[in-house]
Amino acid sequence: MSNITVNKSADPASAPQLSTLRQARLPWWGPAAPLALALIIGCGGGALIGLESKIQWGLISAILFVVFTYLLTLKVEGRRQAKNQLATSLVWVCFLLAVIPLASLVYETVDRGSTVLDGYFLGHSMDGTQRMLAGGGVYHALIGTLEQVAIATLIAVPIGLLTAIYLVEYGRGKLAKTVTFFVDVMTGIPSIVAGLFILSLWIIMLDFSYSGFAGAMALAILMMPVVVRSTEEMLKLVPNELREASLALGVPKWRTIIKVVLPTAIGGITTGVMLAVARIAGESAPIVLLVFGNPAINNNPFEDAQSSLPYYIYEQWQNGNEPSYDRAWAAALVLIAFVMILNLVARGIARWKAPKTGR
Amino acid sequence: MAKRIDVSGLTAYYGSHMAIEDISMTVEPRSVTAFIGPSGCGKSTFLRTLNRMHEVTPGGRVEGKVLLDDENLYGSGVDPVSVRRTIGMVFQRPNPFPTMSIFDNVAAGLRLNGSYRKNELSDVVEKSLKGANLWNEVKDRLNKPGSGLSGGQQQRLCIARAIAVEPQVLLMDEPCSALDPISTLAIEDLVGELKERFTIVIVTHNMQQAARVSDRTAFFNLSAVGQPGKLIELDDTERIFANPSVQATEDYISGRFG
Amino acid sequence: MDIKPTSPTSPPPQDQPPLAVDKAGSTGTAARPGDRIFLAFSRGSGIALLVVMAAIAIFLTVRATRALTKNEGSFLTTFEWAANGAHPNFGIAVLLYGTVVSAVIAMVIAVPVAIGIALFISHYAPRPLASTIGYLIDLLAAVPSIVYGLWGALFLVPHLEGLYKWFDDYLGWTGIFEYNDGTPRSLFTIGILLAIMILPTVTSVSREVFLQVPKMHEEAALALGATRWEVIRMSVLPFGRSGIISASMLGLGRALGETMAVATVLSTSFDIQPSLLDSGGGTIAQNIASGFKEATDVEGSVGRDALIASGLVLFVLTLIVNGAARMIIARRKEYSGANA
Numbered sequence: 001m002s003n004i005t006v007n008k009s010a011d012p013a014s015a016p017q018l019s020t021l022r023q024a025r026l027p028w029w030g031p032a033a034p035l036a037l038a039l040i041i042g043c044g045g046g047a048l049i050g051l052e053s054k055i056q057w058g059l060i061s062a063i064l065f066v067v068f069t070y071l072l073t074l075k076v077e078g079r080r081q082a083k084n085q086l087a088t089s090l091v092w093v094c095f096l097l098a099v100i101p102l103a104s105l106v107y108e109t110v111d112r113g114s115t116v117l118d119g120y121f122l123g124h125s126m127d128g129t130q131r132m133l134a135g136g137g138v139y140h141a142l143i144g145t146l147e148q149v150a151i152a153t154l155i156a157v158p159i160g161l162l163t164a165i166y167l168v169e170y171g172r173g174k175l176a177k178t179v180t181f182f183v184d185v186m187t188g189i190p191s192i193v194a195g196l197f198i199l200s201l202w203i204i205m206l207d208f209s210y211s212g213f214a215g216a217m218a219l220a221i222l223m224m225p226v227v228v229r230s231t232e233e234m235l236k237l238v239p240n241e242l243r244e245a246s247l248a249l250g251v252p253k254w255r256t257i258i259k260v261v262l263p264t265a266i267g268g269i270t271t272g273v274m275l276a277v278a279r280i281a282g283e284s285a286p287i288v289l290l291v292f293g294n295p296a297i298n299n300n301p302f303e304d305a306q307s308s309l310p311y312y313i314y315e316q317w318q319n320g321n322e323p324s325y326d327r328a329w330a331a332a333l334v335l336i337a338f339v340m341i342l343n344l345v346a347r348g349i350a351r352w353k354a355p356k357t358g359r
Numbered sequence: 360m361a362k363r364i365d366v367s368g369l370t371a372y373y374g375s376h377m378a379i380e381d382i383s384m385t386v387e388p389r390s391v392t393a394f395i396g397p398s399g400c401g402k403s404t405f406l407r408t409l410n411r412m413h414e415v416t417p418g419g420r421v422e423g424k425v426l427l428d429d430e431n432l433y434g435s436g437v438d439p440v441s442v443r444r445t446i447g448m449v450f451q452r453p454n455p456f457p458t459m460s461i462f463d464n465v466a467a468g469l470r471l472n473g474s475y476r477k478n479e480l481s482d483v484v485e486k487s488l489k490g491a492n493l494w495n496e497v498k499d500r501l502n503k504p505g506s507g508l509s510g511g512q513q514q515r516l517c518i519a520r521a522i523a524v525e526p527q528v529l530l531m532d533e534p535c536s537a538l539d540p541i542s543t544l545a546i547e548d549l550v551g552e553l554k555e556r557f558t559i560v561i562v563t564h565n566m567q568q569a570a571r572v573s574d575r576t577a578f579f580n581l582s583a584v585g586q587p588g589k590l591i592e593l594d595d596t597e598r599i600f601a602n603p604s605v606q607a608t609e610d611y612i613s614g615r616f617g
Numbered sequence: 618m619d620i621k622p623t624s625p626t627s628p629p630p631q632d633q634p635p636l637a638v639d640k641a642g643s644t645g646t647a648a649r650p651g652d653r654i655f656l657a658f659s660r661g662s663g664i665a666l667l668v669v670m671a672a673i674a675i676f677l678t679v680r681a682t683r684a685l686t687k688n689e690g691s692f693l694t695t696f697e698w699a700a701n702g703a704h705p706n707f708g709i710a711v712l713l714y715g716t717v718v719s720a721v722i723a724m725v726i727a728v729p730v731a732i733g734i735a736l737f738i739s740h741y742a743p744r745p746l747a748s749t750i751g752y753l754i755d756l757l758a759a760v761p762s763i764v765y766g767l768w769g770a771l772f773l774v775p776h777l778e779g780l781y782k783w784f785d786d787y788l789g790w791t792g793i794f795e796y797n798d799g800t801p802r803s804l805f806t807i808g809i810l811l812a813i814m815i816l817p818t819v820t821s822v823s824r825e826v827f828l829q830v831p832k833m834h835e836e837a838a839l840a841l842g843a844t845r846w847e848v849i850r851m852s853v854l855p856f857g858r859s860g861i862i863s864a865s866m867l868g869l870g871r872a873l874g875e876t877m878a879v880a881t882v883l884s885t886s887f888d889i890q891p892s893l894l895d896s897g898g899g900t901i902a903q904n905i906a907s908g909f910k911e912a913t914d915v916e917g918s919v920g921r922d923a924l925i926a927s928g929l930v931l932f933v934l935t936l937i938v939n940g941a942a943r944m945i946i947a948r949r950k951e952y953s954g955a956n957a
Contacts, residue, residue: 022436055780080440080471080844087846091741094733095750098820101813102757105768162662170656171663179663182670188867188939189673189932190874192902196928197673200680204921221669228666254655275759282761285876288906310763310877317767317881325771332764343759347752415839417744444842454833458855467851468841517837524841 031089034068058100062093106336113333116326122334126312127296134323138331140297141312144212145338147301148291148308149281151216152223157273160227167228168235169257186225194221195286203290210292212301215308218286223276230272234265267349274346278339284310309335361388361558362428362527364409369423370587371401371408373416378404380587382423384577386528391554393569393596394562396579397611401588402562403451405579406530409560410446411439427527444472447526451533453513455505455520462501464516468524483523491519492549511542518549522557529553531561535568547572566612570600578608677929684922692926697887698904700923701912707923709930711887715804715898716931719879720872722808722893727816728865734816735823740849751824758817766881769810774882777801777809781894795892802884805893807900810878815868822867826860827853859946866942870935876902901931 042061046054066089074082121137129136163183167176198218202208238261246256262269287293292305293315307315309331316328364386371379379401386392394402407413408421411432425432432442455464465484469475475483484501488494493515497508505516514534521529531550535543550572553559563569569576577593592605603609685692688705695708734754738747778801785796834852843851854861879900885907886897905924912920 022438022441055776056783059780080847084844084846087849088741091733091737094730095737095742098730098734098813098816101773102817104772105760105765105813108768108772109764159662159665162659163666166656166659166663170659175660175663179666182667184943185936185939186666186670188870188935190870190876190902190935192874192876192905193673193677193928193932193935196905196925197676199921200676200925201672204680205676221673224666224669252649252652254649254652257655278759282759282763284761284763285902285906288877289909310761313763313767314877314881317770328767332767335761336764339759339761340756343756347755410840412836412840415836440842440844442842443840448836448840450833450836450840452833454831454837456834456837456852456855458858467838471841471843471847520837520841 031069034072035065038062038064038068058097062097066090066093109329109332109336112326112329113331115330117330117333121327121330125295125297129295131319131324132321134326136327138309138312138327138334140294141307141309141331142334143297143299144291144294144301144306144308145281145310145335147299148212148216148219148287148306149277151213151301152219152280153273153277155217155220156223156227156276160224161231161269163224164228164231164235165257167232169253169261183225183228186221187229189222190285191218191222191283192285192289194218195289197221198286199289209303210290210305211303212291212298212306212308214290215287215306216301218290219280219283222283222286223280226276226279227273230275231265231269234268234272235261237268238264267352271346271350274342274349278342278346281342282310282335282339284308284314287311288314309338361556363388364528364558364560365424365426365429366409367424367426369405369408369421369425371404371413371422372418372420374418374420377587379408379579380589382590384590384593386558386560387575388558389554389556390574391550391559391561391572392593393573393576394560394579395564395566395569395576395611396588396591397581398564399584399588400579400581402577402579403532404588406532406560406562409528409530410448411442412448414439444468444524445526446528446530447521447524449514449517449521449529449531449534452537453510453517455508455513455516457504457506459505460502461497461505461508461516464505465519465523468520472524484519487519487523488516490522490553491515492545492552493519509542511538511545514538514542514546515549518546518553522553526557528558528560531559533562533564536564543568566600570596576600578603578605578611580607580611673932677925677932680922681926681929684919684926687919688923696889698908698923701918701920703918705919705923709901709927711889712899712901712904712927713930713934714889715807716873716900716902716934718893718898719804719807719811719900720869722805723811723815723872724865724869726809726812727819727868728861730812731816731819731864731868732823732861734820735827736849736853738820738824739827740845740853751821754817754820754824758821760817762814762875763877763881765810765814766878769806769878769882773810774801774806777806781805784894792891793893796894797892799896800884801894802882802896803890803892803894804883804898807879807883808893810882811872811875814875814878815871818871819864819868822864823857823861826857826864830856862945863942866938870938873935873938874902874931875900876906879903880906901927 038061041064042059043057046057046060066086069089070082070086073085077085116134122142123139124137125140126136127140163179167180170176171179195215195218198214198221202214202217203210208214242260242264243256246260247253251259287308288311291308291311293311294305294307298304298306313328313331313335316324316331366385367383369379369382370377382405394406396402404413407416409425409432411421413419413421421433423433427445431437455461456467459467462481462484465487466475466480469480469483485494485498488497493512496512497516505513508516514537518529518534535546538546547568550559550561554574561569561572573596575593576596576599578591578599579588580591581588591607592599592603594604598604599608600612603612684700684705688700688707690697690706690708692708694710695706696711698707698712699705700707734750738751738754742750781796781801784794788794789796830853834856835848838848838851880903883899883903884896885899885904887899888897890897905928908924909921912918912924
């Protein structure tokens with residue numbers, strides 16, 4: 001908003017009339033000076049008094065910055081402008097407050113994770129490795145995660161897709177309303193509750209053993225509503241004219257859906273599915289209850305305990321020693337990389353295949 | 360109350376694209392000036408430079424002078440917020456605040472500019488709604504949301520909202536293009552009454568409307584698509600429609616293009 | 618010009634699910650076999666989803682009942698969780714308190730900040746910066762909770778000690794901000810961590826809503842001579858209110874049910890601390906995850922069923938939160954005139 005070419009003001013002869021539109025304004029250094037001052041007092045003062053945590057320094061500076069800019073604007077520009085300035089400072093402070101922990105999270109993971117992450121780490125399991133010593137790897141957990149997520153996807157995507165088709169293409173009346181409502185409810189189910197459900201049904205009542213498959217079922221429950229929601233949105237974007245054109249040619253409805261509607265929306269649907277996959281890949285709570293953890297490689301997801309990346313991180317953290325922490329960070333880095341790649345690819349597809357709605 | 364606008368050498372950009380080039384004109388106080396011209400000729404853009412609304416569009420940039428009784432709106436130290444308070448605007452589509460009642464919509468501008476006592480506020484609201492010929496239709500439901508009114512009533516509500524802060528100038532950007540003929544007539548009548556108190560600038564696509572409501576008419580045109588729009592001529596409405604001095608104006612008015 | 622098949626010349630009406638085309642196909646009595654099979658499959662999937670939901674409620678209730686009948690303490694008031702022995706004695710009070718308090722702290726911190734960031738992206742930041750930040754925030758929403766847990770335990774906790782001492786110095790007199798030295802693995806720490814975790818979610822939903830505010834409402838305020846903040850107060854926030862509420866509820870649901878991040882950071886103890894800063898306490902989800910291994914080891918105990926009973930409470934709690942959010946949004950819709 002500030003990129004106006006400012007002309008030299010009108011000739012001084014008309015000066016007396018200028019009062020209504022003119023406002024005393026802060027000079028260009030307006031926000032910069034209070035910022036510098038706040039930082040100096042916050043950090044300098046913090047260091048002088050000997051406040052231990054840098055978090056305090058930051059908080060003091062932030063509060064001082066907001067107060068200084070407010071007072072300065074109030075003095076120079078008046079009450080309304082000061083309020084406006086207060087909002088602006090607060091919004092900036094919010095942004096900075098949030099960026100710091102999130103950036104630190106990413107930095108820590110990359111920094112500490114890269115110390116032990118190498119080919120050996122990715123290619124070996126923890127079988128036979130002493131918990132207290134360095135060594136071992138994440139291979140068994142990687143296999144576990146891939147298998148569990150694949151099975152969950154195979155269960156959840158067909159059901160989710162068909163449900164979404166039902167809701168958009170056929171849905172009306174009570175059943176559709178009920179399904180819509182419960183899809184919403186299901187989105188809010190905590191992952192641990194989904195885990196408990198499979199635990200009571202599959203392991204306690206039906207007496208199956210802990211296995212990757214049990215975990216995958218719980219993950220599928222978490223994945224289904226996400227797939228339904230995103231697919232629904234995408235199907236709704238398909239213009240009605242396309243359906244009518246196909247039906248008018250005498251194509252049966254189900255073939256219209258398969259040959260016309262789905263291909264049109266396929267980009268968005270793929271994106272939704274991949275985002276859902278990325279979400280469940282990081283779930284650890286159901287794994288604790290259902291897959292149970294296993295330091296050795298178990299390639300069979302249908303029998304006996306497995307591991308998974310999130311579970312592995314938790315397990316290594318519980319060991320409570322430095323080599324284990326290193327392994328935990330490295331596994332976290334692998335997991336984040338996995339999730340981020342899925343996300344980036346999904347968003348890439350979305351951008352590439354996006355219906356040109358312009359939003 | 361009403362002030363004169365003097366524009367000289369005004370050029371407006373969207374990013375690097377020049378939308379209107381080197382426009383100079385004078386808008387007389389207590390009169391209605393209509394802007395006509397083919398789509399995309401920059402008349403709405405020009406209107407929005409008159410109260411510094413153009414610069415809120417991303418990339419929007421203005422060069423030149425707009426004098427409101429000798430005071431340059433683009434002079435250094437001028438606060439765009441005060442400019443917009445002094446020069447009111449009515450938009451193409453009626454845009455009452457959807458979460459506010461009819462009363463609050465009219466009072467919105469006043470509340471921004473200071474605290475008013477309750478009865479003081481209701482006086483101004485009543486006066487403004489009467490000024491917009493809307494009072495009789497809404498006086499029983501001032502606390503209902505403004506979005507519940509018909510399109511024409513909503514537009515008059517927006518006019519009431521704009522005149523409640525007693526602006527010097529009222530800019531209207533195709534105020535009737537979203538309305539039916541009867542509501543259009545009501546707004547046109549209203550414009551005729553309001554010019555007693557305000558300087559009015561109205562952009563319109565409808566040449567009959569320009570002929571009916573305005574005292575002076577400005578014709579804008581562009582030489583080709585992608586070229587900046589320019590002011591072709593500005594004159595008394597009667598002359599523009601009866602005997603324009605530029606051939607392009609005559610072609611446009613007689614329907615030979617545009 | 619754009620002849621892509623997807624250009625939505627007229628998207629189907631969003632708030633009326635039955636599309637116009639449906640009349641042509643679905644209920645035709647002489648539907649083809651292909652149509653009938655396809656409809657059966659898709660309707661079946663919808664029903665399967667309902668069955669799963671019902672099954673969750675039923676199975677949890679059945680197992681929970683078994684545990685509750687054997688419980689020798691009172692499920693609501695006992696401050697203990699000893700469910701694995703021959704004389705099970707356990708209660709939800711401490712866990713429920715911890716769950717609700719930590720989630721509320723998270724909300725109090727996260728929602729205003731998230732709204733701030735969302736406004737920053739939609740109305741304050743310079744353009745290129747805004748879209749980059751929006752993108753990064755979306756990516757951060759995908760960071761797995763266990764990673765937050767690891768970061769919380771190994772990075773955040775050590776850095777909070779100074780802050781808590783400071784709180785203790787100035788706010789200790791309130792009682793709830795008293796800090797007796799120790800590791801700050803407390804409910805307040807959990808609240809901060811949960812706030813950081815739900816921040817990206819709440820931000821990206823709110824930003825989405827703020828960006829949808831019709832330009833003409835903002836211009837209406839601008840043309841009256843409103844400052845940027847007044848534009849936000851007059852047209853952006855009222856328009857986005859129901860969106861903010863649903864975003865917050867989404868965050869609250871996630872905070873209530875968060876398991877691993879809490880299990881990683883909190884040091885559990887079965888009593889309710891008067892101070893939020895002192896370590897101890899527990900949450901329902903965390904207790905399930907940390908107590909699970911132990912509960913499976915004992916033959917014939919009700920340990921696992923007791924955990925399932927607590928899970929049922931969590932389930933009901935999240936249902937209430939989601940239901941409330943839905944009702945608030947539905948009621949707001951009537952007045953917001955979003956159609957205007």
